[in-house]
Amino acid sequence: SVLLEENKFVEADNMAYQAMLSAARALIKTEWLDVPADPGVIVSEFRKRFVDKKLFVAKFAGADFAAYLFLRHERGANGADRESARQVVEESQLFIEAAHDCQSRLQKEISGIKV
Numbered sequence: 001s002v003l004l005e006e007n008k009f010v011e012a013d014n015m016a017y018q019a020m021l022s023a024a025r026a027l028i029k030t031e032w033l034d035v036p037a038d039p040g041v042i043v044s045e046f047r048k049r050f051v052d053k054k055l056f057v058a059k060f061a062g063a064d065f066a067a068y069l070f071l072r073h074e075r076g077a078n079g080a081d082r083e084s085a086r087q088v089v090e091e092s093q094l095f096i097e098a099a100h101d102c103q104s105r106l107q108k109e110i111s112g113i114k115v
Contacts (some may be wrong), residue, residue: 001089004082013072013080014090018071021098027056028109030106043073056102065098 003012017059021039025048028035035041050056051066067089080088 004086004089009080009082009085010077012075012090013085016085017072020092020095023096024050024069027099027103030103036057039073043069050102055106056098063096068092068095072105098100 001012001015003009003015021042025037027033028042028045032045035045046069047066048057056066069090072088072091076086107111
């Protein structure tokens with residue numbers, strides 16, 4: 001991440017968190033078009049609609065990728081250092097890939113294609 005290279009750790013951490021929220025919100029919009037942009041609502045609805053129902057499951061890591069969003073949300077915007085920001089950036093990439101996989105799988109199920 002350019003922000004990490006520029007030693008902007010708080011900004012990198014926040015951008016990664018926002019990216020995870022956007023991916024989660026996009027999934028929620030498949031069921032609730034007007035989902036608010038409030039992070040608390042997004043995290044709660046994502047957990048209820050996708051994690052609790054076991055719809056958000058990465059192929060090799062179970063529901064672990066969902067934990068990346070939950071942990072970062074619970075931690076809040078407390079100051080990030082180089083290592084914690086790097087970790088959140090990496091986790092956000094995995095979370096977003098898992099969200100894309102979930103969306104693709106759900107779309108195939110709606111289309112009647114065997115997954």
